[in-house]
Amino acid sequence: xxxxxxxxLVLMSYLGLGQVxxxxxxxxxxxxxxxxxxxxxxxxxxxxxxxxxLFFRKVWNKTLQAWSNNEAIPIHPRASTHAEGMxxxxxxxxxxxxxxxxxxxxxxxxxxxxxxxxxxxxxxxxTKAQTxxxxxxxxxxxxxxKIFPLANGQVGALWLDIKLGPKGRTLVYAETSEAxxxxxxxxxxxxxxxCCRIDALADQQxxxxxxxxxxxxxxxxxxxxxxxxDFGKTFTQPVTWMADHWQVNACPxxxxxxxxxxxxxxxxxxxxxxxxxxIKWAYQGKKELILHLKGDKYRQAQLATxxxxxxxxxxxxxxxxxxxxxxxxxxxxxxxxxxxxHLMVSNTDFDCSYPVIQWTGKSWLLAYESWKGEERVxxxxxxx
Numbered sequence: 001x002x003x004x005x006x007x008x009l010v011l012m013s014y015l016g017l018g019q020v021x022x023x024x025x026x027x028x029x030x031x032x033x034x035x036x037x038x039x040x041x042x043x044x045x046x047x048x049x050x051x052x053x054l055f056f057r058k059v060w061n062k063t064l065q066a067w068s069n070n071e072a073i074p075i076h077p078r079a080s081t082h083a084e085g086m087x088x089x090x091x092x093x094x095x096x097x098x099x100x101x102x103x104x105x106x107x108x109x110x111x112x113x114x115x116x117x118x119x120x121x122x123x124x125x126x127t128k129a130q131t132x133x134x135x136x137x138x139x140x141x142x143x144x145x146k147i148f149p150l151a152n153g154q155v156g157a158l159w160l161d162i163k164l165g166p167k168g169r170t171l172v173y174a175e176t177s178e179a180x181x182x183x184x185x186x187x188x189x190x191x192x193x194x195c196c197r198i199d200a201l202a203d204q205q206x207x208x209x210x211x212x213x214x215x216x217x218x219x220x221x222x223x224x225x226x227x228x229x230d231f232g233k234t235f236t237q238p239v240t241w242m243a244d245h246w247q248v249n250a251c252p253x254x255x256x257x258x259x260x261x262x263x264x265x266x267x268x269x270x271x272x273x274x275x276x277x278x279i280k281w282a283y284q285g286k287k288e289l290i291l292h293l294k295g296d297k298y299r300q301a302q303l304a305t306x307x308x309x310x311x312x313x314x315x316x317x318x319x320x321x322x323x324x325x326x327x328x329x330x331x332x333x334x335x336x337x338x339x340x341x342h343l344m345v346s347n348t349d350f351d352c353s354y355p356v357i358q359w360t361g362k363s364w365l366l367a368y369e370s371w372k373g374e375e376r377v378x379x380x381x382x383x384x
Contacts, residue, residue, distance in 0.1 A: 016368070018379030021048055021058065021070065028378045030086035031367035033358040037093045037149070038062075041358050043367055044073070044089050045378045046081050053079040054347070055099070057086050067182060073099060076117065076132045080104050081255050083300075084197040084253050084352050085144045089336065092176065093153030097121040100144045101130070101159065105358050109139030113197075115161055116142040120181060132157060132174065132182050141169065142256075146198040150175060151231055157182055158198045158210060164190050168215040173234060188216065193221050197255030199267075201262060206231040211241060211267050211369050219247045223269050225284070241318050242282055248275035257302045263311035266290065268301040277313055291332060291340070293317075299327075299353075306359035309336030314355040314366060319348070324349040329368050331383065336353055345381060352379070 011192040013236045027045040034042050036150035041060040051327060055075040056349065059068045079087055080102035087101035094172040097120065115136055119129040144161035154176045160169045174182040193213035200210035206229055214224035223241040228234060241256075249372040256269035265284040269275060279293040279301045293301075297318040304312050311334045316327040346352040352369040358365050364383040 018366075018368075020370075020377045021045075021067075021367075021380050022056070022378040024377050026054070027376045028084060028264060029354070029376065030081055030381060031354065031356050031358050031378050032072075032086060032088045033365075033367070034089050034091065035358075036091045036097065037117075037153075038268070039361075041360055041365065042091075044087070045367070045379070046079075046087060048081065051080055052077045053087075055079070055101075057089060060365075062361060071180055073121075074119070074273035075099065075101055076103050076122070076129065078103055080114070080143070082117065082253075084195060084255055086176065088145070088147060090147035090149055090155045090320060091150070092155055095122075098147055099126075099174070100145045100147045100182050100224075102145070105138065107139040110141060111141045112143075113141050113145055115144050117148075118157075118181065123155065123291050126153070127181075130158065130181065133172075133185060135162070142177065144195060144197055145292055146200055148200050148202060150202045150208070151204045154178075156200065156232060158188075158212075159192065160192060161187075161200075169194050171212060171226075173232070173235070188235050189224065191215055192224070192345075193251055194229075195251040195253055196317070199256055199258040201258060203260065207261070208232045208235075209258060210267060210283075211256045211269075212240060213252065213269075215256055215371070219249065220245050221252060222246060222271075222327065223267065228309070241267055241269075241284070242280065242287075243281075244271040244273040246271050248272060256298065258304045259270055259303040259311060260271060261305055261311045266303060266311055266362055268303050268313055270299055270301065279313075281313055290334065300355065302356055304357040304359060304364070306364075312357055312359075312364055314357045314368075316353045316368075318353060327353045329353075329355045329366065331364075331366070333364070343383070345383060346379070350379075 030046040044057040055073045117129040156175045163171045171189040172185040174185040183353040193215045196213040200213040202208045208228040224238040225241045228371040254270040279298045281291040313332045355368040366381045370379040
């Protein structure tokens with residue numbers, strides 16, 4: 001009886017309501033975490049006011065152990081808000097903040113064409129937005145960008161660019177320089193899946209690691225991995241992370257997540273392969289999986305790590321209660337020895353999706369979209 005009571009209290013604490021940080025009068029979406037060079041956690045998200053896109057951030061003050069007020073960031077009013085290509089932030093070591101976002105510009109050639117813009121903030125002042133790519137010819141597609149800090153204090157960028165071959169799109173890379181924006185882009189893969197997010201990270205030893213959904217000549221859309229060991233000066237040719245052999249004549253719109261854990265690189269992704277659909281979680285170079293959440297009801301997986309050697313995975317699970325369908329946020333935490341614990345995080349009264357996760361220094365911090373009726377907000381939740 002005592003154990004049951006303790007268990008009930010634990011579940012109530014995790015399944016209780018998170019802190020709503022967006023304006024409930026608007027439609028909120030696209031939560032994303034990044035960090036400043038001092039380690040401060042930064043949360044950003046989108047709010048829609050009619051057809052107008054608004055963008056916000058708040059910063060976790062480590063000294064005060066408190067969040068800053070919501071701060072509006074200037075962005076194009078028609079910036080794209082789909083989750084795989086959401087607006088996002090990254091910081092240079094000198095504190096310069098970079099905002100990256102898409103603007104869809106349909107043309108006769110393609111309804112998916114558009115440009116990828118960035119602007120930079122120094123001491124509270126934002127530059128005029130400019131395209132990260134040089135060719136802005138109407139009808140071309142530049143989108144699904146990823147920005148991340150580099151060991152030299154600059155910021156790297158990856159995105160999907162124009163089609164160069166018979167199918168797919170190109171994966172390209174560029175980086176900033178001292179007191180300047182992004183330089184010339186380099187093509188890393190000439191044939192990738194057309195519309196899935198990219199993930200990447202860099203460390204102080206000169207490693208730059210990136211993962212994305214590829215597209216081979218057989219039409220398989222499996223995860224590919226590229227590596228640099230010289231601070232991004234050169235990159236390897238793509239290799240398959242794990243061969244799912246998923247053939248689908250459409251873009252899954254579901255990219256991977258990558259972290260460096262205590263035993264090397266780990267990635268998670270969704271596959272619809274007939275050999276076993278669902279979310280997969282695996283170490284680099286190993287055939288056996290850390291975890292396989294089987295079935296189409298598991299989506300939107302993201303990973304994070306902490307200094308203790310724990311690796312956390314969050315995801316959205318489609319559930320049904322009577323005639324009602326909704327998504328609930330779940331979480332696995334794997335310690336350094338490989339022991340796993342599992343919990344459900346969001347309240348089942350809400351339809352929740354697109355979770356993201358960061359370590360604050362004391363606990364895990366989750367943010368996710370939460371629907372109830374016509375209200376769509378960003379909820380923030382702390383998990384020990």
